[in-house]
Amino acid sequence: MDFSRRVLLAGALAVVGLASACAPKGPVDAAGRALEPLSIVTASGEHNFMVEIADDEAERERGLMYRPPLGDDRGMLFQFPTATEQSFWMKNTPSSLDIIYIDPQGRIVSIASHATPYSETPLPSNGAANGVLELRAGRAAEIGAKPGDEVRHSFFRP
Incomplete structure:
Protein backbone atom coordinates (compact mmCIF):
# COMPACT_ATOMS: atom_id res chain seq x y z
CA MET A 1 0.00 0.00 0.00
CA ASP A 2 1.47 3.34 -0.99
CA PHE A 3 1.79 6.28 1.37
CA SER A 4 -1.25 8.26 0.12
CA ARG A 5 -3.56 5.25 0.57
CA ARG A 6 -2.23 4.67 4.07
CA VAL A 7 -2.89 8.32 4.94
CA LEU A 8 -6.45 8.09 3.57
CA LEU A 9 -7.07 4.84 5.46
CA ALA A 10 -5.69 6.31 8.70
CA GLY A 11 -7.90 9.39 8.26
CA ALA A 12 -10.99 7.26 7.66
CA LEU A 13 -10.25 5.14 10.74
CA ALA A 14 -9.80 8.31 12.82
CA VAL A 15 -13.19 9.65 11.67
CA VAL A 16 -14.88 6.33 12.50
CA GLY A 17 -13.19 6.28 15.92
CA LEU A 18 -14.23 9.87 16.63
CA ALA A 19 -17.83 9.18 15.58
CA SER A 20 -18.07 6.15 17.84
CA ALA A 21 -16.49 8.04 20.74
CA CYS A 22 -19.12 10.79 20.38
CA ALA A 23 -22.06 8.42 19.96
CA PRO A 24 -24.44 8.01 22.90
CA LYS A 25 -23.38 5.10 25.10
CA GLY A 26 -26.87 4.06 26.26
CA PRO A 27 -30.35 3.86 24.77
CA VAL A 28 -31.51 6.48 22.27
CA ASP A 29 -34.87 7.58 20.91
CA ALA A 30 -35.89 7.49 17.23
CA ALA A 31 -34.12 10.81 16.60
CA GLY A 32 -30.87 9.53 18.15
CA ARG A 33 -31.18 11.52 21.39
CA ALA A 34 -29.64 9.83 24.44
Missing part, protein backbone atom coordinates in the same frame (compact mmCIF):
# COMPACT_ATOMS: atom_id res chain seq x y z
CA LEU A 35 -32.06 8.58 27.09
CA GLU A 36 -31.51 7.74 30.76
CA PRO A 37 -33.71 5.77 33.17
CA LEU A 38 -35.66 7.66 35.84
CA SER A 39 -38.38 6.44 38.19
CA ILE A 40 -41.01 8.11 40.33
CA VAL A 41 -42.11 6.32 43.48
CA THR A 42 -45.71 7.10 44.47
CA ALA A 43 -48.31 5.45 46.70
CA SER A 44 -49.26 3.32 43.67
CA GLY A 45 -45.70 1.99 43.17
CA GLU A 46 -42.61 2.70 41.10
CA HIS A 47 -43.15 4.18 37.64
CA ASN A 48 -40.30 4.00 35.12
CA PHE A 49 -39.46 6.51 32.42
CA MET A 50 -36.70 7.10 29.89
CA VAL A 51 -35.69 10.75 29.87
CA GLU A 52 -33.56 13.12 27.86
CA ILE A 53 -31.21 15.25 29.92
CA ALA A 54 -31.03 19.04 29.57
CA ASP A 55 -27.95 19.93 31.59
CA ASP A 56 -26.51 22.98 29.88
CA GLU A 57 -27.95 26.42 29.17
CA ALA A 58 -28.67 25.79 25.47
CA GLU A 59 -30.46 22.47 26.13
CA ARG A 60 -32.44 23.94 29.03
CA GLU A 61 -33.47 26.93 26.91
CA ARG A 62 -34.61 24.75 23.98
CA GLY A 63 -36.31 22.06 26.07
CA LEU A 64 -39.24 20.47 24.27
CA MET A 65 -39.95 23.44 21.99
CA TYR A 66 -41.21 22.53 18.52
CA ARG A 67 -41.39 18.84 19.45
CA PRO A 68 -44.20 16.28 19.07
CA PRO A 69 -46.03 15.01 22.17
CA LEU A 70 -44.12 12.78 24.60
CA GLY A 71 -44.92 9.10 24.96
CA ASP A 72 -46.28 7.75 28.24
CA ASP A 73 -42.84 6.50 29.30
CA ARG A 74 -40.77 9.46 28.06
CA GLY A 75 -39.75 12.78 29.57
CA MET A 76 -37.09 15.44 29.82
CA LEU A 77 -35.10 16.11 32.99
CA PHE A 78 -33.70 19.62 33.33
CA GLN A 79 -30.68 19.72 35.63
CA PHE A 80 -29.56 22.93 37.35
CA PRO A 81 -26.30 23.35 39.29
CA THR A 82 -28.01 24.82 42.37
CA ALA A 83 -31.41 24.53 44.00
CA THR A 84 -33.38 27.75 43.75
CA GLU A 85 -36.89 28.90 42.87
CA GLN A 86 -37.47 27.75 39.28
CA SER A 87 -40.06 28.94 36.79
CA PHE A 88 -40.92 27.41 33.42
CA TRP A 89 -43.19 28.46 30.58
CA MET A 90 -44.53 26.79 27.45
CA LYS A 91 -43.37 29.25 24.76
CA ASN A 92 -43.11 27.41 21.40
CA THR A 93 -44.11 24.10 23.03
CA PRO A 94 -47.00 22.60 21.02
CA SER A 95 -48.25 19.94 23.45
CA SER A 96 -49.43 20.22 27.04
CA LEU A 97 -47.03 19.00 29.74
CA ASP A 98 -46.87 18.24 33.44
CA ILE A 99 -43.93 20.13 34.95
CA ILE A 100 -42.55 18.48 38.10
CA TYR A 101 -40.14 20.46 40.27
CA ILE A 102 -37.68 18.34 42.28
CA ASP A 103 -35.31 19.17 45.17
CA PRO A 104 -31.67 17.97 45.40
CA GLN A 105 -32.68 14.89 47.43
CA GLY A 106 -35.08 13.78 44.69
CA ARG A 107 -38.33 14.83 46.40
CA ILE A 108 -41.12 16.45 44.39
CA VAL A 109 -41.54 20.09 45.46
CA SER A 110 -44.57 20.89 43.28
CA ILE A 111 -46.34 19.94 40.06
CA ALA A 112 -47.72 22.28 37.39
CA SER A 113 -50.31 20.04 35.69
CA HIS A 114 -51.55 20.39 32.12
CA ALA A 115 -49.41 23.42 31.25
CA THR A 116 -51.02 25.31 28.36
CA PRO A 117 -49.22 24.93 25.00
CA TYR A 118 -47.50 28.10 23.72
CA SER A 119 -48.25 30.02 26.93
CA GLU A 120 -45.70 32.53 28.18
CA THR A 121 -47.22 32.54 31.67
CA PRO A 122 -44.54 31.61 34.23
CA LEU A 123 -45.20 28.42 36.22
CA PRO A 124 -43.18 28.75 39.47
CA SER A 125 -41.86 25.88 41.56
CA ASN A 126 -42.97 27.49 44.85
CA GLY A 127 -39.82 26.18 46.51
CA ALA A 128 -36.16 25.46 45.82
CA ALA A 129 -35.59 22.91 43.05
CA ASN A 130 -32.56 21.88 41.02
CA GLY A 131 -34.39 19.35 38.85
CA VAL A 132 -37.42 19.82 36.64
CA LEU A 133 -39.09 16.87 34.94
CA GLU A 134 -41.45 17.36 32.01
CA LEU A 135 -43.92 14.57 31.21
CA ARG A 136 -46.94 14.27 28.94
CA ALA A 137 -49.87 16.25 30.38
CA GLY A 138 -51.91 14.19 32.82
CA ARG A 139 -49.19 11.59 33.37
CA ALA A 140 -48.35 12.79 36.89
CA ALA A 141 -51.99 12.35 37.97
CA GLU A 142 -52.19 8.94 36.27
CA ILE A 143 -49.36 7.62 38.44
CA GLY A 144 -50.57 9.48 41.54
CA ALA A 145 -47.50 11.74 41.83
CA LYS A 146 -47.67 14.43 44.49
CA PRO A 147 -45.31 16.70 46.44
CA GLY A 148 -43.02 14.69 48.70
CA ASP A 149 -42.90 11.66 46.38
CA GLU A 150 -39.45 10.38 45.40
CA VAL A 151 -37.80 10.76 42.00
CA ARG A 152 -34.93 8.32 41.44
CA HIS A 153 -32.14 9.31 39.07
CA SER A 154 -28.38 9.54 39.50
CA PHE A 155 -28.62 13.36 39.50
CA PHE A 156 -30.40 13.39 42.87
CA ARG A 157 -28.75 12.52 46.18
CA PRO A 158 -31.27 11.08 48.67
Whole structure:
Protein backbone atom coordinates (compact mmCIF):
# COMPACT_ATOMS: atom_id res chain seq x y z
CA MET A 1 0.00 0.00 0.00
CA ASP A 2 1.47 3.34 -0.99
CA PHE A 3 1.79 6.28 1.37
CA SER A 4 -1.25 8.26 0.12
CA ARG A 5 -3.56 5.25 0.57
CA ARG A 6 -2.23 4.67 4.07
CA VAL A 7 -2.89 8.32 4.94
CA LEU A 8 -6.45 8.09 3.57
CA LEU A 9 -7.07 4.84 5.46
CA ALA A 10 -5.69 6.31 8.70
CA GLY A 11 -7.90 9.39 8.26
CA ALA A 12 -10.99 7.26 7.66
CA LEU A 13 -10.25 5.14 10.74
CA ALA A 14 -9.80 8.31 12.82
CA VAL A 15 -13.19 9.65 11.67
CA VAL A 16 -14.88 6.33 12.50
CA GLY A 17 -13.19 6.28 15.92
CA LEU A 18 -14.23 9.87 16.63
CA ALA A 19 -17.83 9.18 15.58
CA SER A 20 -18.07 6.15 17.84
CA ALA A 21 -16.49 8.04 20.74
CA CYS A 22 -19.12 10.79 20.38
CA ALA A 23 -22.06 8.42 19.96
CA PRO A 24 -24.44 8.01 22.90
CA LYS A 25 -23.38 5.10 25.10
CA GLY A 26 -26.87 4.06 26.26
CA PRO A 27 -30.35 3.86 24.77
CA VAL A 28 -31.51 6.48 22.27
CA ASP A 29 -34.87 7.58 20.91
CA ALA A 30 -35.89 7.49 17.23
CA ALA A 31 -34.12 10.81 16.60
CA GLY A 32 -30.87 9.53 18.15
CA ARG A 33 -31.18 11.52 21.39
CA ALA A 34 -29.64 9.83 24.44
CA LEU A 35 -32.06 8.58 27.09
CA GLU A 36 -31.51 7.74 30.76
CA PRO A 37 -33.71 5.77 33.17
CA LEU A 38 -35.66 7.66 35.84
CA SER A 39 -38.38 6.44 38.19
CA ILE A 40 -41.01 8.11 40.33
CA VAL A 41 -42.11 6.32 43.48
CA THR A 42 -45.71 7.10 44.47
CA ALA A 43 -48.31 5.45 46.70
CA SER A 44 -49.26 3.32 43.67
CA GLY A 45 -45.70 1.99 43.17
CA GLU A 46 -42.61 2.70 41.10
CA HIS A 47 -43.15 4.18 37.64
CA ASN A 48 -40.30 4.00 35.12
CA PHE A 49 -39.46 6.51 32.42
CA MET A 50 -36.70 7.10 29.89
CA VAL A 51 -35.69 10.75 29.87
CA GLU A 52 -33.56 13.12 27.86
CA ILE A 53 -31.21 15.25 29.92
CA ALA A 54 -31.03 19.04 29.57
CA ASP A 55 -27.95 19.93 31.59
CA ASP A 56 -26.51 22.98 29.88
CA GLU A 57 -27.95 26.42 29.17
CA ALA A 58 -28.67 25.79 25.47
CA GLU A 59 -30.46 22.47 26.13
CA ARG A 60 -32.44 23.94 29.03
CA GLU A 61 -33.47 26.93 26.91
CA ARG A 62 -34.61 24.75 23.98
CA GLY A 63 -36.31 22.06 26.07
CA LEU A 64 -39.24 20.47 24.27
CA MET A 65 -39.95 23.44 21.99
CA TYR A 66 -41.21 22.53 18.52
CA ARG A 67 -41.39 18.84 19.45
CA PRO A 68 -44.20 16.28 19.07
CA PRO A 69 -46.03 15.01 22.17
CA LEU A 70 -44.12 12.78 24.60
CA GLY A 71 -44.92 9.10 24.96
CA ASP A 72 -46.28 7.75 28.24
CA ASP A 73 -42.84 6.50 29.30
CA ARG A 74 -40.77 9.46 28.06
CA GLY A 75 -39.75 12.78 29.57
CA MET A 76 -37.09 15.44 29.82
CA LEU A 77 -35.10 16.11 32.99
CA PHE A 78 -33.70 19.62 33.33
CA GLN A 79 -30.68 19.72 35.63
CA PHE A 80 -29.56 22.93 37.35
CA PRO A 81 -26.30 23.35 39.29
CA THR A 82 -28.01 24.82 42.37
CA ALA A 83 -31.41 24.53 44.00
CA THR A 84 -33.38 27.75 43.75
CA GLU A 85 -36.89 28.90 42.87
CA GLN A 86 -37.47 27.75 39.28
CA SER A 87 -40.06 28.94 36.79
CA PHE A 88 -40.92 27.41 33.42
CA TRP A 89 -43.19 28.46 30.58
CA MET A 90 -44.53 26.79 27.45
CA LYS A 91 -43.37 29.25 24.76
CA ASN A 92 -43.11 27.41 21.40
CA THR A 93 -44.11 24.10 23.03
CA PRO A 94 -47.00 22.60 21.02
CA SER A 95 -48.25 19.94 23.45
CA SER A 96 -49.43 20.22 27.04
CA LEU A 97 -47.03 19.00 29.74
CA ASP A 98 -46.87 18.24 33.44
CA ILE A 99 -43.93 20.13 34.95
CA ILE A 100 -42.55 18.48 38.10
CA TYR A 101 -40.14 20.46 40.27
CA ILE A 102 -37.68 18.34 42.28
CA ASP A 103 -35.31 19.17 45.17
CA PRO A 104 -31.67 17.97 45.40
CA GLN A 105 -32.68 14.89 47.43
CA GLY A 106 -35.08 13.78 44.69
CA ARG A 107 -38.33 14.83 46.40
CA ILE A 108 -41.12 16.45 44.39
CA VAL A 109 -41.54 20.09 45.46
CA SER A 110 -44.57 20.89 43.28
CA ILE A 111 -46.34 19.94 40.06
CA ALA A 112 -47.72 22.28 37.39
CA SER A 113 -50.31 20.04 35.69
CA HIS A 114 -51.55 20.39 32.12
CA ALA A 115 -49.41 23.42 31.25
CA THR A 116 -51.02 25.31 28.36
CA PRO A 117 -49.22 24.93 25.00
CA TYR A 118 -47.50 28.10 23.72
CA SER A 119 -48.25 30.02 26.93
CA GLU A 120 -45.70 32.53 28.18
CA THR A 121 -47.22 32.54 31.67
CA PRO A 122 -44.54 31.61 34.23
CA LEU A 123 -45.20 28.42 36.22
CA PRO A 124 -43.18 28.75 39.47
CA SER A 125 -41.86 25.88 41.56
CA ASN A 126 -42.97 27.49 44.85
CA GLY A 127 -39.82 26.18 46.51
CA ALA A 128 -36.16 25.46 45.82
CA ALA A 129 -35.59 22.91 43.05
CA ASN A 130 -32.56 21.88 41.02
CA GLY A 131 -34.39 19.35 38.85
CA VAL A 132 -37.42 19.82 36.64
CA LEU A 133 -39.09 16.87 34.94
CA GLU A 134 -41.45 17.36 32.01
CA LEU A 135 -43.92 14.57 31.21
CA ARG A 136 -46.94 14.27 28.94
CA ALA A 137 -49.87 16.25 30.38
CA GLY A 138 -51.91 14.19 32.82
CA ARG A 139 -49.19 11.59 33.37
CA ALA A 140 -48.35 12.79 36.89
CA ALA A 141 -51.99 12.35 37.97
CA GLU A 142 -52.19 8.94 36.27
CA ILE A 143 -49.36 7.62 38.44
CA GLY A 144 -50.57 9.48 41.54
CA ALA A 145 -47.50 11.74 41.83
CA LYS A 146 -47.67 14.43 44.49
CA PRO A 147 -45.31 16.70 46.44
CA GLY A 148 -43.02 14.69 48.70
CA ASP A 149 -42.90 11.66 46.38
CA GLU A 150 -39.45 10.38 45.40
CA VAL A 151 -37.80 10.76 42.00
CA ARG A 152 -34.93 8.32 41.44
CA HIS A 153 -32.14 9.31 39.07
CA SER A 154 -28.38 9.54 39.50
CA PHE A 155 -28.62 13.36 39.50
CA PHE A 156 -30.40 13.39 42.87
CA ARG A 157 -28.75 12.52 46.18
CA PRO A 158 -31.27 11.08 48.67
